[in-house]
Amino acid sequence: MAEMMYWQAILRAHDEELARDPLVFAMGEDIGVAGGTYKATSGLYAKYGADRVIDTPISENSYTGLGIGAAMLGCRPIVEIMSVNFAWLAMDQLMNNAAKIHYMSGGKIRCPFVLRVPGGTAHQLGAQHSARMEKVFMGVSGLRVVTPATPRDAYGLLKSAVRCDDPVVLIEHESMYNLKGEVPDEEFFTPLEGVEICRTGKDLSIFAYNISVHWALQAADQLAKEGIDAEVIDLRALKPLDRDGIAASVRKTHRAIIVEEDEAPVGVGSEVIAILNEEAFFALDAAPVRVHARDVPIPYNRRLEKAAIPNAEEVVAAARKLLGR
Amino acid sequence: MEASDQRRLLREMLFARRFEERCAQAYQEREIGGFLHLYPGQEACAIGVLEKARKGQDYVVTGYRDHIHAIQCGVDPRAVMAELFGKETGTSRGRGGSMHIFDIDRHFMGGYALVGGPFPLAIGFAKAIQLRGGDEIAICFLGDGANNQGTFHETMNMASLWNLPVLFVCENNLYGIGTAIERASSEINQYLRVAPYKIAASQVDGQDLDVVMAAAETAIQYVRGERKPYFLELMTYRLRGHSMSDSGAYRSKEEVERWAQRDPIGIYKRRLIDASVIDEAGFRSMDEEILQDIEDNIIRYARESAEPRVEDLERYVYVEGGPKPWLK
Incomplete structure (x- = not known):
């Protein structure tokens, strides 16, 4: 088992899949000659050539659509959009085509x-x-949405996504590309469905995904010192969400916190609470709590930016309150 | 061209006309729902171009006015009509409707509702062909209105940049929904709009089947041989509304009547009569046979087919039994 960074894990998954299947190709802005903004495709251009590691013009909607069209003919494109903000430009192709083609063709086109x-x-x-x-992608039928919190899952989710016959949106994190973690040496695949229990506990369940998993784990360490035994669940697959996995944890702990980096309205937290209402309402000893970003466009000023985004301390505070401490 | 082929082509255009007119009737009788965009007036475009393509091999995509393109690719007209009737035997099992006909077996890659949405898909098909190394091409039929979308420019740029084997067929019917082209496009000649992208292009009469076929032959040979894009603009006109809910307020009766004089079926029929390939009586009996076939085989099939089951509502959101390598 080697330790590697998040970006290296993504690179490894690309490399293995490109080597295995000639119909796999990667495309995006600056991913080829420049090696990718976060190095996640570095060296692949030299190895696989310009036809399979494609530097695109800055045309998010249409190169996304190009990938979708190629996928409909059996290719396995891995399209990178440099920042999720630019994905708004690709919504037409993603939502109207990728998400719907299989269904509206009566299951005849993958x-x-x-x-x-x-x-x-x-x-x-x-x-x-x-x-x-994530709230935008996970709200639409036909897509799968997954978010790796660790180098291990950054590798394993990309591997599974490439093999999957459905369209998959894989949300990484700008601040995590240099995060280090253990990744097994042998090939493996992380499930595109189901939750991952990162830490077992009996007093409360903390649901998180992507970067908020790390806040939740830090909070759980602090809470342990205070005698509170928190369970940390990495939701990981946001679409479809694992209703059974979410309910099972709360049936054990009877309390729930959801930690999301996003602002709260219409988000992962509201969806998890809806699932708890539907699946585990009578198992709850207290109303579930959301820890989330403030409802503002993210400001530039460092102090304001920090104040807009949640952190481990806020999770700890929420847990104490939930347990009446 | 053989006389039998000329008669077949005339028959295909007439069939297309009667098929669409029968759809309009079924829509008024509420056997077809949703939006319905019909093709009368533009028949020479799809039929002329696809006559010169490898039907069932080249990959074809279009917008929402898609019935005839599908049928010309070899899709069973009964399955198209069944789709319009929302039946399980439809091309998309009744999940798609008029705007979303698909047939992967015939390489008909679909009809799409978003104007300009198929442009990027078409270069995606071309990219897949390029990676697989075949000599098929992609053919993208869209209207002039689509050229005002960003996808048009983004797609032309990439198609040219990467030498993708795709034929863009612009069926210029002079209106984007209900807005005249000169009120929406700063350049009326659509074929000129790809010049900055260094794409070979031409503009021809889309009402004359022979002219369309000649232009399509040149264009397709170019795309197939050179492995580069080509943009073919066909000047045409739709004789009916944009959809069934069209007020017609944006154009004059005189204009529609003037174009009706250039009906592609009328032009081709006259040419075949002058060449003694067919006579009036032969044309009438051809028409009667078509009407009979539509009624007895196509409409009947669509009407008698079963509805999809409500229990199957959530099927096809994801691929059933798709690979789950993590379970191994």
Whole structure:
């Protein structure tokens, strides 16, 4: 088992899939000659050539559509959009075509298309480079949405996404590309469905995904010192969400916190609470709590930016309150 | 061209006309729902171009006025009509409707409702062909209105940049929904709009089947041989409304009547009569046979087919039994 960075894990998955299947290709802005904004495709242009590691013009909607069209003919494109904010430009192709083609063709045309996007707030990038858009993707029938919190899953989810016959949106994080973690040496695949229990506990369940998993784990360490035994669940697959996995944890702990980097309205937190209402209402000892970003476009100023986004301390505070401590 | 082929082509255009007119009737009788965009007036475009393509091999995509393109690719007209009737035997099992006919077996890659949406898909098909190394081409039929979308420019740029084997057929019917082309496009001649992208292009009469076929032959040979894009503009006119809910307020009766004089079926029929390939009586009996076929085989099939089951509502959101490598 080797330790590697998040970007290296993504690179490894690309490399293995490109080597395995000549119909796999990667495309996006600056991914080829320049090696990718986060190095996640570095070296692949030299190895696989310009036809399979494609530098695109800045035309998000149409190169996304190109990938979708190629997928409909059996290719396995891995399309990168440099920042999730730019994915708004690709919504027509993604939502009207990728998400719907299989259904509206009565199941006769498949669209094994992968979109990789870094999302989230990083370091003072301003409102138009700090979006968190999982709520948008996970609200639409036909897409799969997954978010790796670790290098291990950054590798394993991309591997699974490339093999999947459905369109998959893979949301990475701008601040996590240099995150280190253990990745097994042998090939493996992370499930595109189901939750991952990162830490077992009995007093409350903390649901998180992507970067908020790390806040939740830090909070759980702090809470342990205070005698509170928190379970941390990485939702990981946001579409479809694992209703059974979410309910099972709360049936054990009877309390729930949802931590999301995004602002609260119409988000992962509201969806998890709806699932708890529907599946585990009578198992709850207290109303579930959301820890989330403030409802503002992300500001540039460092102090304001930090104040807009949740952190581990807020999770700890929410847990204490939930347990009446 | 053989006389039998000329008669077949005339028959295909007449069939297209009668098929669409029968759809209009079924729509008024509420056997067809939703939006319905019909093709009368433009028959020489799809039929002329696809006559010169490899039907069932080249990959074809279009917008929402898609019935005839599908049928010309070899899609069973009964399955098209069944789709319009929303039946399980339809091309998309009744999940698509008029604007979303698909037939992967015939390489008919679909009709799409978003104007300009198929442009990028078409270069995606061409990219897939390029990677697989075949000599098929992609053919993208869209109207003049689509050329005002960003996807037009983005797609032309990439098609040219990467030498993608795709034929763009612009069926210029002079209106984008209900807005005249001169009120929506700063350049009326659509074929000129691809010049900055260094794409070979031409503009011809879309009402004359022979002219369309000659232009399509040149264009398709170019795309197939050179492995480069081509843009073919066909000047045409739709004789009916944009959809069934068209007020017609944006154009004059005189204009429609003037174009009716250039009906592609009328032009081709006259040419074949002058060449003694067919006579009036032969044309009438051809028409009667078509009407009979539509009624007895196509409408009947659509009407008698079963509806999809409500229990199957959530099927086809995801691929059933798709690979799950993590379970191994």
